[in-house]
Amino acid sequence: MSRSNEMVYNEVRRCIKKYSFHVEIVFRTGYVRARIEQEEDRHSFRFQKPDGYQYPDLMLIRWTIERIIDLFGIKRASWIFGEKSDWMTDFIPMIEMTESVNLRVSTDEIFRFALKKCGKKVGITCENPPNFDIGTLGPFDFEEIILRNCRWLSRNLLLNSFMNCRRIIIQNGSLRPNDINLFFRKWADENSPIERFEFSNYFIRWWHLFGLLEGIRTEPIRDIDVEGVPFDPMEPESSYLAFQRNNTRTVLVKYKGRIVLSREYQERRVQENGNKENELPENE
Numbered sequence: 001m002s003r004s005n006e007m008v009y010n011e012v013r014r015c016i017k018k019y020s021f022h023v024e025i026v027f028r029t030g031y032v033r034a035r036i037e038q039e040e041d042r043h044s045f046r047f048q049k050p051d052g053y054q055y056p057d058l059m060l061i062r063w064t065i066e067r068i069i070d071l072f073g074i075k076r077a078s079w080i081f082g083e084k085s086d087w088m089t090d091f092i093p094m095i096e097m098t099e100s101v102n103l104r105v106s107t108d109e110i111f112r113f114a115l116k117k118c119g120k121k122v123g124i125t126c127e128n129p130p131n132f133d134i135g136t137l138g139p140f141d142f143e144e145i146i147l148r149n150c151r152w153l154s155r156n157l158l159l160n161s162f163m164n165c166r167r168i169i170i171q172n173g174s175l176r177p178n179d180i181n182l183f184f185r186k187w188a189d190e191n192s193p194i195e196r197f198e199f200s201n202y203f204i205r206w207w208h209l210f211g212l213l214e215g216i217r218t219e220p221i222r223d224i225d226v227e228g229v230p231f232d233p234m235e236p237e238s239s240y241l242a243f244q245r246n247n248t249r250t251v252l253v254k255y256k257g258r259i260v261l262s263r264e265y266q267e268r269r270v271q272e273n274g275n276k277e278n279e280l281p282e283n284e
Helices: 004-018 058-073 108-118 155-162 179-190 206-212 263-273
Strands: 022-028 030-038 042-047 076-080 094-096 123-126 142-148 167-173 194-199 242-246 248-253
Touching: 155 179, 179 194
Parallel strands: 076 123, 123 142, 142 167, 167 194
Antiparallel strands: 022 030, 022 094, 030 042, 194 242, 242 248
């Protein structure tokens, strides 16, 4: 172990023992920085580069990540990866009390290395397509996979790589209604372990609902209860959810946008609820 590596590791460990709320180690051109925070007080530490210290290579990054992960016993990891940008570093490890690690991944070699360390809960944030085909590394069997801003996520990649995961959450994806319908069909027809599927998309609106569940045998939406809260199909949301409970496959769909209801339906709702504040004005 070189003196510079040992200095970084020992200093981080010393700080962690004193302030264990939040730790971020950033590899940037010329120095390594660590930020340690508490809920009430913030304490910052900057490790200036030793003499002759160069931009950290993959071996130094791997060594540091392995030591930090072993130190905390990390069970959850997430990555930010893709092309280089001016405001992003090449490789950012972050350790939090929530047991998460954020890494910038640009090659399948780094991704494979991170997968071995992350455990069963994974989050991926990537607006640009990765430099490699994730499908060649699957299929995956994570307990939970969160895909944020992954506009490059295709239907084939979803069906071929993630159908063995227990929970799939896709935020701001670009899948089309027919892609979601095909996913629901495969999920309903096959013995998939998926317990929950959550999907949000700017391209799908409420008028796509009629085709999303076409040909799928599901329980009526009015009977679905989401985590103890009754589901109101008239309440606009921006996500699409599928649940499996008690070995019964159930699909819950929420839509983005508003439905302009007819006056007859509005009047019936006012009468049923008895809400005087929501009474509609009489026609002039």
